[in-house]
Amino acid sequence: MSEALLELRGFTVCYGPVEALHQVDLTVQQGEIVTVIGPNGAGKSTLLNATMGLLPSSGTLTLAGRTIARPSVETMVASRVGLVPEKRELFGEMSVEDNLLLGGFSRWRRGQRDQAERMQEVFGLFPRLQERRAQLAATLSGGERQMLAIGRALMARPQLLMLDEPSLGLAPLIVREVLHIVSSLRDLGVSVLLIEQNARAALQVADRAYVLEMGAVALSGDAGELMTDRRVIETYLGVGGQKAA
Missing domain, CATH: 3.40.50.300 (P-loop containing nucleotide triphosphate hydrolases)
Structure with missing residues (x-):
């Protein structure tokens, strides 16, 4: 085990x-x-x-x-450790890309400047988010918002x-x-x-x-x-x- x-x-x-x-x-x-x-x-x-x-x-x-x-x-x-809450709690007036960057802020604060690489990983999992990277989070569909919530959590490289x-x-x-x-x-x-x-x-x-x-x-x-x-x-x-x- x-x-x-x-x-x-x-x-x-x-x-x-x-x-x-x-x-x-x-x-x-x-x-x-x-x-x-x-x-x-x-x-x-x-x-x-x-x-x-x-x-x-x-x-x-x-x-x-x-x-x-x-x-x-x-x-x-x-x-x-990352948590994606039931209500997703995205920043609706911010773009998809900016929501993702916020997810990686804890790593940036620790001096780990790999946000671009992390974002490409997220886009690999969720190609739809890459298509909508400049779109406001509030305008996404329910499924896209859930993908963004998971993607934002993954930006912090959780175990x-x-x-x-x-x-x-x-x-x-x-x-x-x-x-x-x-x-x-x-x-x-x-x-x-x-x-x-x-x-x-x-x-x-x-x-x-x-x-x-x-x-x-x-x-x-x-x-x-x-x-x-x-x-x-x-x-x-x-x-x-x-x-x-």
Whole structure:
């Protein structure tokens, strides 16, 4: 087995007296795509936000063998962890190219002047962004905005990229295109932690999966095996999932 890149042990998040995540254990290996599926309100987005340091947490977070006592956005970005939030949060009045350059600002600030090279990598993954490099982000289609959000995160050369609902609001054809690109990130040496409401699509692209219910891990295992698990089929995949399995 490859080396663990991210390890969460007993990871817990509270909103005041309410426990949103309870004692979550989760691992992402080097070069692996791991998905977390579950119903609305299960704590999936909370998991990503707390891992990124946007929410306070308790438990243990270990990244590439180093325990991070108090995760913060600054620490995680410096450790080459990227987050593409559900709302994408692009700068609509800026061009595609300028949004990408902002994504690489942390590297520029550290003296790494390779933004042009990084941008060509992103354009290789998303040729449509190169066609629209001078276009304002606000004028892009939903699928193009998602591509730009992922591309902007890749400009920082993350070792771990966390994606929150990348298929949200996209047409099925675009969902397939975006998730195909997500699966190709392995070739760039990027590990992925993927939150997805579309359980079938997520399990098809992932190596391993966790099922989160009411803030706790209910099931975990090989993504292909969970595709054939009776409980997963009945709860998350429906009749179509049973046929596929």
